[in-house]
Amino acid sequence: MSSTFNGLEVAKRALFTQQSALQTTGHNISNANTPGYSRQRVNFEQTAPFPPSSRNRPEIPGQVGSGVQAGSVQRVREEFLDVQFRGENSKQGYFDSLTNAINKMEEIMNEPTEQGLSKTMDRFSNALQDLSDNPQDAGARSVVRQRGASVAETFNYISNSLSTIQKDLKNETNVTVKDINSTLTQIKNLNKQIGEIEPNGYLPNDLYDERDRLIDDLSNMVNVDVSYTSNGGKAMAQGQVSIQLADETGKPMSPQVSLLDGENMNKVGVTYNETMGQTLVDEIQVGGQSFSFDEFESQGKLKGLVRSMGYMGDKPQVEAFSVSTSFSKVDDITASDLDAGSTITIKGTSTVDDGDPPYEQGETATITIEDGMSLQDLTDAINNETENTGVVAEIVPATGEPGADVTPKRLVLKTEHVGKEASLSVSGTAAKSLGIQGETDGSNEAKGIYADMLQNLDDMAFAFTEEFNRAHREGYNLKNLEDNENPKTPNFFTLGQGSYEGIGAANSMSISKEIQQSTDNIAAAQEAEGEGRAYIGNGDNARDLANVRNVSLEELGKKTSVSSFYESIIGDMGVQSQEFRRLEDNSSTLKQSVEERRQSVSGVSLDEEMSNMIKFQHAYNAAARNMTTVDEMLDKIINGMGRVGR
């Protein structure tokens, strides 16, 4: 037999259960706009019926239901959609950062317009044409000087602006790394909390939501693969999350790289290398492992930023080098710049063919400057001093000075080993007067959007400067119309002191000090045939100079002139930018549609909650009525029974 008060118990259970459902409905409505919230549902369960089957069961009809209880409160969520969403989110993060970076670049390059580099070079050509029409005219010369200066300044401006953005991108990279690490730390803490709650048989839904939201944020920065390990507790409990880096296809990278495993997390870091006038990403580190850009297969904002600012590839490209000041007295350097008896101490990195690693640090060598030493003697001394310094000395003509085949010259010290491991240190009293004190590093090839553009501009500025100066030196200026022996025609443009083989050319280009001093130094004339002198009315050289930008140059690739080279880099930039934008649009659209499906499953629908509310309210009211009924029954029994015959 069931108990007298059974009805009360059943009604009470119903009241409690409907009440908890109403509470959950309220929770859903409250969180309708909370980011990352998934709606919750109370799973109603029937309580055990009476009587249970056993040996001493009462012989009563069937099993009588004993009411309801709230079995569990569960989030309505589709794990599979999360996986899809995170994959698209990481692609979107990757292409979004690339698109932003290249858009800024397009704004700086400012082509095709009336103010860009192309137009500035057009104007410079025009001024040279005008000078070739009026070689006598001092005004035309001044205009050439001004327009030449503005070509150099435009190169400087573009190069500096790009470098500034490159530095901003570096900061953004650092912020992203911080962001990744702080997100990981938060997920780790949630793991800990969840691990404490689950074994007690609860489902910490709101912690799950928060954790999923954080993993979504993380997936925007790096592509991740997520897996779970159980803590015990309910079967529906998610357990602790482990996060690994995933490649483009969403599979874990191999060998596996773990960001978070239960409560052990590996920090992400990025190391930089200052080289070739740029700051480039050297390696991306996770825990104790280092990855180059190509090895780091996990797409996302981080990889996008690294690709935007520029990174070091695997191919060694530049040795560690240092360039001295210019020597005007090459035959006796002690007469001008150096004191006899002063010393120079050098040490570099040399290549060892069959060693491991394939390079080794050279020995330290000290050379003493002797009285009456020529620059060639010093070079020989450095090269012969000891075979094992790992340093090679060379004499190069200084640009921006009269005549490439005469003085002044500069001394270049470079390491035998090429690549980012190469280092060169120069010290000593002579080194100070040589202007080459300090430590420099070599570099691997630089790649990436900004690094490429900066290098292209350098190449272009270098090729243009070299060719323009060569053509300029062939001409006659107003000071040497009568004979070309004394003085020689100077260069028109000059590159900065430390510039070597085009590195840093765009940034340091300017007009030479001779041209700065006097426009008479501009060589507009060419030699009159067979006379060994030039006349003032000849403007042939100015005309040749105007056409320098259209001359094919070896440095820029076969049959490529400065003009067409510039056009092609702008075209490439446009095509690349278009491509990034398209991919960003695509991944963003896909991400949106997955988010839509996710919302469809997990989003709170107010209409649904309202109808549920009514449903539960009615059930609650009915249960209360049921209780009243049982109450009246009991009242009948207790107060109305046994009054027969009164």
Place this chain on the structure above:
Amino acid sequence: MRVTQSMLSNNMLRNISNSYERMGKYQEQLSTGKKIQKPSDDPVVAMKGMNYRTELNNIEQYKRNMNEVHNWMDNSDASLDKATKALQRLRELAVQGSNGTYEEEQRKNIASEVKQIKEHLADVANTKVNDKYIFNGTSTSEPPVELDDNGEVLSTSTNGNPVKIEVSKGVELPTNINPENVFSEKLFKDIDNFVDRLEGTGDGDYDASISDLDVHIKNVVNERADLGARMNRVELIEDRLSTQEIITTANLSDNEDAEMEKVITNLKTQESVHRAALGVGARIIQPSLMDFLR
């Protein structure tokens, strides 16, 4: 599929934002008059645009150079015209001088006129345009003919170098005439001999003077004919430059200018779509079950 309010409102917001983006694009096209604002809008158009601009810039420069060419040629021609007139007057005087009935006094008068004409010829040879001597080859800062105080010629130009100006890609025209063909040393020597004959210190062979002067007149005429031929060529090149300028400008415009009627139509269409989107949004977002529950 289960649809919730937030899905609808997110969708609406996204669509409205896309609609704004499109309107922004059309607005920018209208206000700049250009199809593209940056290379990535259409890299091909951008690269072609850079090319056409450079080409147009060159054409404009060649037209500027043309003005300088005209300057040289027109002034050379005018000066040669003066020189021809002067030489013809000399020839007339030579014919007069050879007339046997002339007195010594009259011949002296002729001689003084001839001296004046000689100085006039020297002045013509020293014509300056824009501060440049146009009859001294490339040596434009020096006078080609130097006279002393007595009107004796000290030196004449020996600089026969052409002054070349570029008038279209790779075409460089000599703009000056060779001074040695016109204002040669021999010209002034022959005039001096003529003066000697008139003053009675020469050999009296006036026929020689006449034939000398004929040779010089022929030289000047030849040089002018050559200059005239070059001027004709300049006119042809000018015509071609004008045509090129029109074509290149048209190309530049075709390539990158926005078609206004098309853009305005697009903008109008987009505006009505935008209004519709806003209207529908307002209707969808408002009512929910709440509005119908008492």
